[in-house]
Amino acid sequence: MALDERKLKILDTIVKEYIQTAEPVGSRTLSKNAGINISAATIRNEMADLEEMGYLYQPHTSAGRVPSEKAYRLYVDQLMQIFELDQLLEDEIKSVYMNYMNELTKAIEQTAALLSRITNYTSLVLAPGARSLNCKYVKLMPLEEENILMVLITKEKIVKNFVITLSAPADEAQLEKVNNVLNICLKDSSLADLSDQLADKIDALSHEEGVMLQEVIPLFKKALLESDKEVVYAEGMDKIFNFPEFADIDKAKRLIEALNKQNVLANLLSDDTSSDMNIRIGEENQVEAFKDCSLITATYKINGRPIGTVGVVGPTRMNYDYVVSVLDFLREELNAHISRLLNE
Amino acid sequence: MALDERKLKILDTIVKEYIQTAEPVGSRTLSKNAGINISAATIRNEMADLEEMGYLYQPHTSAGRVPSEKAYRLYVDQLMQIFELDQLLEDEIKSVYMNYMNELTKAIEQTAALLSRITNYTSLVLAPGARSLNCKYVKLMPLEEENILMVLITKEKIVKNFVITLSAPADEAQLEKVNNVLNICLKDSSLADLSDQLADKIDALSHEEGVMLQEVIPLFKKALLESDKEVVYAEGMDKIFNFPEFADIDKAKRLIEALNKQNVLANLLSDDTSSDMNIRIGEENQVEAFKDCSLITATYKINGRPIGTVGVVGPTRMNYDYVVSVLDFLREELNAHISRLLNE
DNA sequence: GTTAGCACTCGACGAGGTAGAGTGCTAACA
DNA sequence: TGTTAGCACTCTACCTCGTCGAGTGCTAAC
The missing domain is CATH 3.30.450.40 (GAF domain)
Structure with missing residues (x-):
């Protein structure tokens, strides 16, 4: 059996009606609907067909019809029309x-x-998530003892804070240097492919800040990953x-x-x-x-x-x-x- | 009518029972309860008294009794006992x-x-809220053009970010100076009584950074107030x-x-x-x-x-x-x- | 003061009956 | 051949009625 014009029109009306009222739609209601000029009896025949095809079902024998999920799928794919908003x-x-x-x-x-x-x-x-964002600027700030605060500002204007705990108290001057290196490496880069990029760039730079930098980077990545939830x-x-x-x-x-x-x-x-x-x-x-x-x-x-x-x-x-x-x-x-x- | 020992005991049991089951408590159930050794009939008399006093009520004539809010109040004030946690x-x-x-x-x-x-x-x-916290450290960071990011770290280890928009693009060196003054003023101070304290301290300092400082302070206060929700x-x-x-x-x-x-x-x-x-x-x-x-x-x-x-x-x-x-x-x-x- | 006994009350629940909505089928019609 | 009116049928929602059981209040005896 095929879905001819009239069946589609009936289905469309039933779907729209049911979306409005949440009540099973009967043949009489439909035949009174503007736009449908056929009698209730004919509609009943059509509805029986549509039910057989799986587009409608009856909650019980003497109730009207309700659209099935298959009907909504058809409606969404073929019948509905997007409109301009007010x-x-x-x-x-x-x-x-x-x-x-x-x-x-x-x-x-x-x-x-x-x-x-x-x-x-x-x-x-x-x-x-963090992985979709692009780094603009990173700032490391000492908190107390081993803890430092890392503020990450992305190009998308999202600000994220991470608290990172080092193995030893951080020297402020050294932190500053590490911060500079980080910024040079990260500037404008996507946070997704951090790993490769960072490794390369850092190798290319002097190993002056070696120890601390070595420690900060994995901690940063870890924090980023966590905040990436x-x-x-x-x-x-x-x-x-x-x-x-x-x-x-x-x-x-x-x-x-x-x-x-x-x-x-x-x-x-x-x-x-x-x-x-x-x-x-x-x-x-x-x-x-x-x-x-x-x-x-x-x-x-x-x-x-x-x-x-x-x-x-x-x-x-x-x-x-x-x-x-x-x-x-x-x-x-x-x-x-x-x-x-x-x-x- | 007074609440003697026995009435209290009965009330206490009814409250406990009802908290457990959410079902009206009947006299028979109660008399079978360990710890109460009186007959259902006696309990019925007592329950009638308790109802008259407003501690109990019946959802309908042939139902058991349910504690009223007055009963819960009594229970909370006098009967219940706090215990050590597991x-x-x-x-x-x-x-x-x-x-x-x-x-x-x-x-x-x-x-x-x-x-x-x-x-x-x-x-x-x-x-x-922000007003309950104590400032530890403030950092101003340039974002782009007129916008600056203010990171506030409190002694309670809460980090807050505010984006502040100035009337003109910020000069980085000047920002640094303003930042220093702010930190001197705010360090260790409560964020609640910001107004008075700030005004005094800033007056006492040089007016060197005047213009920008004058602008940042009210903006900071406003941001703080907003985040204080x-x-x-x-x-x-x-x-x-x-x-x-x-x-x-x-x-x-x-x-x-x-x-x-x-x-x-x-x-x-x-x-x-x-x-x-x-x-x-x-x-x-x-x-x-x-x-x-x-x-x-x-x-x-x-x-x-x-x-x-x-x-x-x-x-x-x-x-x-x-x-x-x-x-x-x-x-x-x-x-x-x-x-x-x-x-x- | 306490208790057993008993008549009474009321809600929960299931059975039965009715009204109304909506159907499927049949036969007549265009 | 497709469409329609008519009609018997089905099923739910809703109401009423009767029964059961839990729980009561009262009375009389202990």
């Missing part, structure tokens, strides 16, 4: 990046809050309570639990950065707790290389058109913002 | 502070996670789903919503630091969303001055003895940890 909304998004010009970390935090507010779903934002900002978790699909306390519990686990979220957001926009519907999600959710994610980039992800979690009955439109715009703004920072 | 538990708590010797912020984050883990309730930890770490929010009192989705929703609002939590934790340990039961909480919760908080201190709060949120049917015992020990460890940091 001007006010665009301005609201842009203003976030205007207001946090000097600190990318804050801008990213605000992105999460914004995204949840404007979509009314739970938002997730994966901040770039990707941070996910999750906002609006309580929004899930607005959806009847989470009226069951156990479902709500499982989802909230998962949303509170950084490692789960980090995996969720970083496991596929191959495409710009990623929509995972229900069972398409690998993580158990998200198997009755949909997750829409978009990657943002530096020079075309993905460094982080923004995303939205909601019921499979999600407002796909709107969320995709928002994420699309948001991602572009975030890209533009970061590239402004880099070229400043 | 050695393993003490070691677990201590190890957190051993493992995060160099960064108070991390230690505090870990405290929240630990507290929720060992109590099985939601934990809240209010980190010290107290941060609350909340862990284990999902734990509330384990309690039947939050089986109602609306109740759960309201609490989770409140727990996600930083300002609500900050108020909750900072509104009474007069006593070391604070127990607020149900209606005693000012904030609406917490009126069917109990909140136990303990303040931690620097040199006897309260700077932050650790706390636990749960149903009014909370395991008060245990939570108070844990918080008591935890607070002492945190105090000891901070004073170690200060005297290092």
Whole structure:
């Protein structure tokens, strides 16, 4: 059986209706819908076909039809249309990046809050890990005894602090020298390929500061690696309570639990950065707790290389058109913002 | 009517029983309880008295009795006993502070996670605001054009970064000089009484760096003030789903919503630091969303001055003895940890 | 003052009955 | 051949009713 024009139209309407109401859609409701001018009986025949094809199902015999995940997939792939955002909304998004010009970390935090507010779903934002960033400047500062503070400023305007513990108290003058060497080596380099680059450059330089430098470098790398654990900002978790699909306390519990686990979220957001926009519907999600959710994610980039992800979690009955439109715009703004920072 | 020994014993048993089971306690159950050797009928008489006095109530005529908030208050004030923690538990708590010797912020984050883990309730930890801290060292670093980064290291081993935007690009040499003056002025001083102290000291110094210094100081104060918004770490929010009192989705929703609002939590934790340990039961909480919760908080201190709060949120049917015992020990460890940091 | 006995109350739970929404099937129609 | 009206059917939501059991309050005896 083929999906002719009329079947698609009916499916499209059912999906849209169900996204709105969360109630099974009956043939009478549909036939009264503007845009569909066929009788309820005919629609019933079509719906029976669609059910046979796996696009619809009935919660029980005498209920209307509900779209299956297969239907949402079809809807997302073929039927829905991305639209231009309202001007006010665009301005609201842009203003976030205007207001946090000097600190990318804050801008990213605000992105999460914004995204949840404007979509009314739970938002997730994966901040770039250290490995995605580019070093601009490093400063070593003595704390007390063996401890030194390393302040790392990246070209993306992210500031990171690490406390490093040496084997012996640091001499201030020596620290200064090591600091200089480090800066010469690291300046403008990506933090990802630190190892090779550093080794080469340091060999090329005098071995004057040898001992201490030898010690600082692995400690720095270690600290960097630790801080590289990707941070996910999750906002609006309580929004899930607005959806009847989470009226069951156990479902709500499982989802909230998962949303509170950084490692789960980090995996969720970083496991596929191959495409710009990623929509995972229900069972398409690998993580158990998200198997009755949909997750829409978009990657943002530096020079075309993905460094982080923004995303939205909601019921499979999600407002796909709107969320995709928002994420699309948001991602572009975030890209533009970061590239402004880099070229400043 | 007076609360004689026997009534207290009965009340104590009912409270303990109800905390365990969350089920109304009947007279038969009680009379079978070891430690109470009177018949169910006698207990019924006593329970009727206790109900009249407002310590108990019945959900419905043929149910057992449930402790009122007045009963919990009595229990907390007179009946419960703090006990020594298990050695393993003490070691677990201590190890957190051993493992995060160099960064108070991390230690505090870990405290929240630990507290929720060992109590099985939601934990809240209010980190010290900037005003509670003491300056050790300040470093100004040029970023680009008008922007400079200020790194503040406190004696408590908290590192804070502020980006400050000047009216004109900063000259590096001048920045250095301003930095020196700032350090002379700020060294060892409390960040709370910054205003007066700074003004005096700066007047006493040469006006050589005048213009820039005049500009940096208010900007620094402003940044400090902004970062002074107290941060609350909340862990284990999902734990509330384990309690039947939050089986109602609306109740759960309201609490989770409140727990996600930083300002609500900050108020909750900072509104009474007069006593070391604070127990607020149900209606005693000012904030609406917490009126069917109990909140136990303990303040931690620097040199006897309260700077932050650790706390636990749960149903009014909370395991008060245990939570108070844990918080008591935890607070002492945190105090000891901070004073170690200060005297290092 | 304490206890056993007993009638009473009330919620939880399952059975049964009704209303309404929506279906599938059939037969008639264009 | 595709479309439609009509109708019997199915199933849930909701209500009521009756039963069971836990727990009570009261009374009378110890």
